[in-house]
Amino acid sequence: MASRLLARGTAALAAGTLIWVVTAPAALADQIRDQQWALKTFEVETKVWPVSQGDGVTVAVIDSGVNPDHQDLTGQVLPGADFSGTTSDGRVDADGHGTGMASLIAGHGHGAQAGVMGLAPKVKILPIKVRTSEGGPAPEQNDLAAAIRFAVDHGAKVVNMSIGGPFRFDSQARKAVAYAVSKDVVLIGGAGNSVTDLSVNYPAAFPGVVAVGAADSKGGVWNSSKPGPELTLLAPGVEIYRASAKSQTSYAIGNGTSDSTAYVSATAALIRSKYPSLSAGQVINRMIKSAAPPLDGAAVPNSNYGYGVLSPAKALEPNSAVDNGPRENPLVNRVESLGTPPPVAEESDEPSVEPMVPEGDRGSSGSGVGVVVGVAAGGLVLVVGGVVALVVRARRRGAAGGGSYQ
Template sequence: MLGATTLTAGFLFTGLPMASADQVRDTQWANQYFNLDKVWSITRGEGVTVAVIDAGVDPNHPDLAGRVLPGYDPSGGGNEVGTSNPHGTGIASLIAGQGHGDNDGVVGLAPGVKILPIFKGGPGDRDGIPEAVKWAVDHDAKVINISQGGSEDNPRMPDAVAYAAAHNVLIVASSGNSNAPVEYPARTPGILAVGAVDKDLKIWPKSNYGPEVLLSAPGVRIVSAGSCGTGQYCIGDGTSDATAYVSAAAALVRAKFPKLTAGQVAERLVKSASRPAGVSKLPDQHYGYGVVRPYEALTMDIPAGTTQGPLALPAGGDPSPAAGGGATTGGGSSADPGSGLGDPGAVPELKQSSTSTMPLILGAIGGAVVLLIVIIAIVVANSRRRNRSQSLPGQPGGPAPYGAPQGWPPAQQPPYGQQPGAPQYGQQPPPGYPQQPPTGYQNPYQGQ
């Protein structure tokens, strides 16, 4: 296993003085790009829960007060409440930060959403992200943010992704920070992979690339909440931050259009993205379909499209998504959050909530179905005899089968990536942005 690291470059823990409140707000250039006043005139994301699978979130940070729900740690260590590693807190703040006081602190793109913090590690220092995904789904998350990555695949992840898809939950993950092919879990079919751009909306040179990348977002010189050194704020580069912004944009769309499937939410995001300068053909392996534009995603006239949208077909489980916004189990038990995911070394087989009842339903109504078919056949035959010159109207086409619709790039399957950390606000990141993986944690996913 590879040591998990966050996918934000340069989290350096140095005792630099805290940045002033004005510096924090003024340096959030991404919020100026998003034009928050226009976005918030439509929605702030109220009623949507975003799960942040990461190093834990500090619920007591002043910029996140009242935004963080009770979370979960698959390892049982209570690490979902994280204060020693600022990465998870930073990601949460870019999604749901609301600042504090008189225009102080970090403001996120969707300050009306709730954050569901989930620790990324499982028992015995193994990867806990598949269990974390299932727990998030069972506890009403509509969007799951995974700003983690690495080169090693987890054989249990595809079924976790299929479980989320079957319950209409969108997973957004960072592509990686090594200028290499997209890492896992973002490379897992069914996940929306994200690249990072700078203030000029040019691709960040270290942003990973591949056909799995569907969107890009601001990820360079990003200020976020979190205890870096002696201060409460950090600044850094990475696809982690870009992923947080795409997750926030997805949450805004889910708030405005609650009946869209996860794939249709992704459809609105890609169809409204801005075309990168100098890119003639989309999708591009670095930018995807372009840079996310939340206001346009909320206001443009975009057909709902197929159920699957641009997302690749998940490789595991029963991927059939619930209609009309999806149905989750609501209050899933935390006593056995990994139920159905298999043992750590086993290929997981997620037990879908629909499959356990399907055989009973078929057995009870099988005879009635046969009788109904016979009756319909008789009615159709009589109708044709009455008016041979008029053909029966065709049935409108239903949703496309679960899978990537024709024209979307096929998902490829390779290894979970990683991103270095961020220096405290006010410090320039050193050359090379050395990675600083958390000690003692082993996980195929590495933070970005």
């Protein structure tokens, strides 16, 4: 059976992204908390967390696995599943991407004001590990379809998919998305990172999935965030601090729609916790209708902003302030800009392979992405004696049919 590889890459620039990673002492961990600009923009301490922190909601993270021992994630990570061909319960992450996404959703920090806080710090994470272009055995199954179905069948009410690939013609993935929608689950995917490909990645482009682009700290569109008519929302995705799987005390900073997707998933969890009677469609409606308008005043929805920039505090306002809308998923009848593929014979479980160049960040994600271990962010250089080393990992270009972390 044909397999799917999800290539790593939290890419930012066409020539490759630098992701800064550090094993941080307490002082630096405090500074990392201070650099979480998204939480300040969302006014979480005064307008979000007093209303909801995600209690009672499980968010599935379909990714590279999640390290449950990171100091900012202890107690947050449930046993999950591994469809990568290795033997684990999803709580093994050699790459670090999944750990980072989980920390943006459900991180609780440590100490008084140290480490990474997630937007929904009382959410539980269901880690579902899938294959990446880093290699590993290729099991005879479709990773994405199996991962989505596992998430739905094991209690996840929100599914975070900071991944992308050539799934447009993948009938099994398409059916799994439809299954999740029918089971009242909110599905959220990264639109993708690219400066040349102007089509939203799959699975984000599947009907019913919230497709998320990346915004900078001023609410503008990040210059490598993929546009497209499927785009639903923008969320913070530039210079985002998150946990790393390098060690139990390490952190990273990166750019991309992966991070944006995590913040939208956390917001969906906050809403599901506060308003448990709302359907998945009404949760999506709340996020759409409460989104902040584009800076340029353009009409929404549009291909650059979707319906606007995520606003968790407004999305949590009482029913009298936000129209929940109908219970049906408002995105399920969304037209795919690349066209809906013809149906595959019902008796075949073989996912067809789309004849297209690799999805994702051409020239960066899924290709030559460097990882720099050091201490730096936004022009600020922090020197920590004895803990900084420079490691550059060159990654070869992903094979055709691969994908990318967004």
